[in-house]
Amino acid sequence: MANAEEAKKWIAEALGAAAVSNHFAAVSTNVPAAEEFGVPRAHIFGFEDWVGGRYSLWGPVGLSIACSVGGDSFRALLKGAREMDRHFAGASARQNMPLISALLGVWYREYLGLPTHVVLPYAQDLDRFPAYLQQADMESNGKYVGRDGKPVSHPTGPVVWGEAGTNGQHAFYQLLHQGTTVHPVDLIAIKAPMSKFSSHHQKLLANAVAQAEALMCGRNSEEVEKEMRAAGASEEEVRRVGPHRVFEGNRPSTFLLLDALNAHSLGMLIAFYEHRIFLQGLLWNVCSYDQWGVELGKVLAKNILSEWQEATPTVHHDASTAALIERLR
Template sequence: MPQIRPFPELPDTPAWQALARHRDTLSGVRIGDLFARDPGRFDDLALSLDTDEGPFLLDPSKNRMTAETFDLLCALADEVNLAGAIQAMFAGVPINETENRAAFHVALRHLSGKPLATGGADVMPEVRRVLDKITGFVAAVRGGAWTGATGKAVTDVVNIGIGGSDLGPAMVVGALAPYGRDDLSAHFVSNVDAAQMMRTLAPLDPETTLFIVTSKTFTTQETLRNARTAREWLVAALGEAAVAKHFVAVSTNAEEVTKFGIDTVNMFGFWDWVGGRYSLWSAVGLSIALAVGMDAFVDLLKGAYAMDEHFRSAPFADNLPVALALTGIWNGTVFGAPCHAVLPYDQSLARFPAFLQQLEMESNGKGVTLAGLPVQTATAPVLFGEPGTNGQHSFYQMLHQGTLPVPADFIVVARSHYEVADHQPMLLANALAQTEALMRGRTAAEAEAEMVAKGMDAERAKALAPHRAFPGDRPSTTILIPRLTPETLGMLIALYEHKVFVQSVIWGINAFDQWGVELGKTLAAAILPELASDAPPEGHDGSTAALIDLVRALRAPEGERG
């Protein structure tokens, strides 16, 4: 396959060098000064897409950027052939070069009815077949036709998976809780730490619990250990014959699924062109469909499809995912910010930052280009976040007065599903105030004058002023969503998926592999039997060997501990 982007390395390209010169001209310019120079700055830079609920808006105007900045960033996108990369992804080209696979998650929400092919074959008939199978199963469970071994309807669904098989579905189910039902609850178990599984099972009734085991190969170590524990819990209460009525699988390994005791009729497949962190749109999202219903799940797909179509067709200057990605390139790679905060001002999006941590850092936490050479620029920043206003009483101190620059995305939802008293206006006021405060700051002189005006002694006010000053000039982007619905959530997720892809193209890396997770798994497989052995641990460094010995001693029966 021909390379999607040309080389030489990014710092050697004329577009990058032009950006570096432009950065130098803006380094001493405050963001607030850009607004003073151009009162229409918001109108010039903000982008939006229409939805049934109102505009879905991206506002990058509180970043140290101008229209010229965006022009130069778009020139960089042109120089690395971003348009060709987008076309290749939607054409099913195997852009995951290290695994020789397409990254074709867009096919999972391709609702036009038109063919979409990879490897010369239209995948849409098979995608629709699996979606129809999910539809039928969801109707049976939610309608009461599917019952457990004792004839009782399902009241609790436990999704057992890890990584993309957990983070995406868990995030979406939490975000769309208003669309759920009181008599059907979804639970998620991912950690091999037994505490999570046992605390999840403790209040559940085996007769009314359905387990979804999600593992493409049905060999994922943590997932299978958890699945076996759940199986033992069920069998202890209902017997072996109950397994087939209380377990279904999302997998492609029919042999292992059958060995587990799951009828392959209740196995939901997906494809090697679906990456784990991009898989919630597939059968991996079965727990979502069960929790919120098939109509809501399809609306989630519709929202993502709308963002897909915008991404593949809109000019870069008007393209929301491209604008979000280029803003991140500007702040992180050009200006060198090592961290990025995602701050959802909606409690329903509490798990969104954790979802994005995998999406962004597993995708773009790479140090080698597609050509196998060391990357010459910074790639993915460290991403963190917490819903507002909780974060304001946690790490916002650092955002406002710390020495580390942290660009931030504020995700703001205008209308809540829970419009009670003035909760939502208070939340919105805090969100908008934080973006303004980060940009504006407060000088020591302003802080001193404010304290004196409130009656503080002038000498004391002067001493405190440096502590109460805010440097400001901290960049932020606001994403304003009219209301959090399945459609707008689908748009939001797809927005960030495409942002990640755009940035990977600019950095010249592969966003769709994750070789960095392999070594730890290999070493853990070697250490596991050593923890149960009396033989001296071999082949380890001094620290690891000593820790193995100490763990053995601490886990020995009480009378045998030294």
């Protein structure tokens, strides 16, 4: 709302207060408040307060998407999501992609104790997709209290992270292949070239497939030594360097291949992960549709902000917090 107030002020100063109503639309669960702000009722798109923000793009909140990409593309996004919904609702357990992915995720997190889930899209246009899934997944299933109000006795939501394609290869893939902790990986690749540089795209796909093979199969010491000797390495070098070039393999990965990257396939991809998250929440017996962990910080921030505006603090804090507040006064 702070940004909206600044935008309103900017328009009023440039065009006059009467122009505000012609330049604002609102998407809100509080229609009266939007009207009070100055948005005409005809420009307000309301929705129910039980719609979580991280699942809201399919409804009125998607207005900004429709404005950005156009109505046809937005409808294609919705159509793709609907097709994944139907697949999820009707496919058998053996063919149900969200179900299989959810069960694998529960197996990795709860039974193998693996703490993270890595998402690696081999498409620069999806470079922010891992960050999108961070909110969708971690805000949904990062809970230690079950639906019955009691602490759960098992691990729940993993840390979700990742980076686009070959950028990640030169940043953290070392840890994925040879680190002491195993991190399950989703590799997302696009079959059709995304630009006129088709040879570049082939190289990108080759890298994606190579990573899947390397994670699964690794490379044993015999293969390493044979390769080094064939390259002319001395026996001393083979002995000294060889162990560092061994990959144990057997590191779990899932390869998701889209025929093309467009609004339709993106809708399917987002819905796939939403259903995965929903199922894991059921299996862990947590409520995936609240986010009380977000609220506490907001409440405390309001208290701290009000204290800065007062000469004498009225709220008592722990020594560490009190010292920070005093330092920032």
